[in-house]
Amino acid sequence: xxxxxxxxxxxxxxxDPEAKTIxxxxxxxxxxxxxxxxxxxxxxxxxxxxxxxxKAEELTKQACDKILSNPVIQKYTFQLEEVSK
Amino acid sequence: xxxxVVVFPGSNCDHDTYHVLKKVVGAKxxxxxxxxxxxxYFDVIILPGGFSYGDYLRVGAVARFxxxxxEVIKFANSGGLVLGICNGFQVLLxxxxxxxxxxxxxxxxxxxxDVYIKVANNKTxxxxxxxxxxxxxxxxxxxxxxxxxxxxxxxxxEGTERIVFQYCSLxxxxxPEENPxxxxxxxxxxxxxxxxxxxxxxxxxxxxxxxxxxxxxxxIFNSLLRES
Numbered sequence: 001x002x003x004x005x006x007x008x009x010x011x012x013x014x015x016d017p018e019a020k021t022i023x024x025x026x027x028x029x030x031x032x033x034x035x036x037x038x039x040x041x042x043x044x045x046x047x048x049x050x051x052x053x054x055k056a057e058e059l060t061k062q063a064c065d066k067i068l069s070n071p072v073i074q075k076y077t078f079q080l081e082e083v084s085k
Numbered sequence: 086x087x088x089x090v091v092v093f094p095g096s097n098c099d100h101d102t103y104h105v106l107k108k109v110v111g112a113k114x115x116x117x118x119x120x121x122x123x124x125x126y127f128d129v130i131i132l133p134g135g136f137s138y139g140d141y142l143r144v145g146a147v148a149r150f151x152x153x154x155x156e157v158i159k160f161a162n163s164g165g166l167v168l169g170i171c172n173g174f175q176v177l178l179x180x181x182x183x184x185x186x187x188x189x190x191x192x193x194x195x196x197x198x199d200v201y202i203k204v205a206n207n208k209t210x211x212x213x214x215x216x217x218x219x220x221x222x223x224x225x226x227x228x229x230x231x232x233x234x235x236x237x238x239x240x241x242x243e244g245t246e247r248i249v250f251q252y253c254s255l256x257x258x259x260x261p262e263e264n265p266x267x268x269x270x271x272x273x274x275x276x277x278x279x280x281x282x283x284x285x286x287x288x289x290x291x292x293x294x295x296x297x298x299x300x301x302x303x304x305i306f307n308s309l310l311r312e313s
Contacts, residue, residue, distance in 0.1 A: 014188065014233065015188060015189075015191060015231070015233070015267065017189055017190070017191055017192070017193045018189065018193065021193055041142075067142070067146060067147075067150070068142070070143055070146070070179065070186055072178075072184075072185060072186040072233070072234075073186045073188060073233060
C-alpha cells in the first residue's frame with residue numbers, strides 16, 4: 001500500500017507570525033543558535049491497494065493543488081512510501 | 086432586489102445579516118442552506134461571517150467546496166452581485182473569485198474592536214451611498230484578516246480602483262498605525278475585475294443600528310438596494 005507524507009508550508013516572503021513567536025520563545029529559552037523557524041502542516045494520505053506508485057503520486061498532487069495548499073501563499077512537498085498493512 | 090444569505094455549518098453572522106436586511110432595510114431576504122443548488126430567485130448573494138466548517142485546514146478552504154459555492158461561482162461569473170463579509174471574504178478568496186489571500190494577523194491576536202475605514206471608491210454597486218473618502222466606523226472580529234497579495238496584484242487593484250475600503254484614522258489618514266491586522270495597503274475590502282463581487286473584513290451588519298453604536302454599515306445594503 002502506498003502512503004503519501006505531505007508537508008505544506010509558507011512560500012518565502014509570506015509573513016509567518018506563529019513561526020516568529022516560536023523562534024522568539026526559543027531564543028528566550030537560551031537557544032541562541034537557532035536562526036529561523038518555519039511552520040507548516042503535515043498530512044498523511046493512504047491509498048487503496050489497487051493504486052500503484054504513479055497513480056498515488058498523481059492523486060497526491062491533485063489533492064495538494066486542489067485543497068491541501070493555497071498556491072497564493074503556500075508551497076508543498078511530499079514523499080511516497082510503500083508500507084505493508 | 087432579492088437578497089440571499091448563505092448558511093454554512095459554522096456561520097454565525099447569518100442571522101445578523103438577515104435581520105438587518107429584513108427589519109432595518111426592509112428588503113426581501115431568504116436564507117440559503119449550503120446544500121442548495123438553485124439561486125435563480127436571488128439578485129444578491131451574501132456570504133456571512135463566522136467559522137464555516139470550523140475553519141479547518143485554512144479559513145474558507147472547506148466552504149469553498151460546498152454545493153452552494155459551485156452555484157455562487159456560476160452566479161458571480163454571470164454578473165450576479167456577491168458580498169462576502171469576514172469569513173465570507175475568506176471563502177471568496179479561496180474560491181478564486183477575488184485575488185490574494187487572508188493570512189493570520191501580524192500580531193497573532195484575535196481582534197474584536199471598532200475600526201475606521203475610508204471609502205476609497207464610492208463608484209461601486211456596494212458603496213454608492215457613501216461619499217468618496219467618507220470615514221466609516223465598523224467592528225472587526227477576526228484572527229485571519231491580514232490581506233496579502235503579490236506586488237503585481239496590488240498594483241492592479243490600485244490602478245483599477247478595486248480597493249473599496251482601507252483602514253484609517255478617524256480623520257481619514259490611511260497610515261500603518263491604524264492597520265489592525267497587517268494588511269497590505271491597509272486593505273479592508275476589495276472588488277473583483279468586473280466589480281460585481283466585494284469582499285470585506287469589517288462587519289457592516291453589526292453597524293446598522295444606532296443602538297449598536299454605528300449606522301455606518303447601512304450604506305452598503307442601501308447601495309445594493311439602489312441597484313434595483
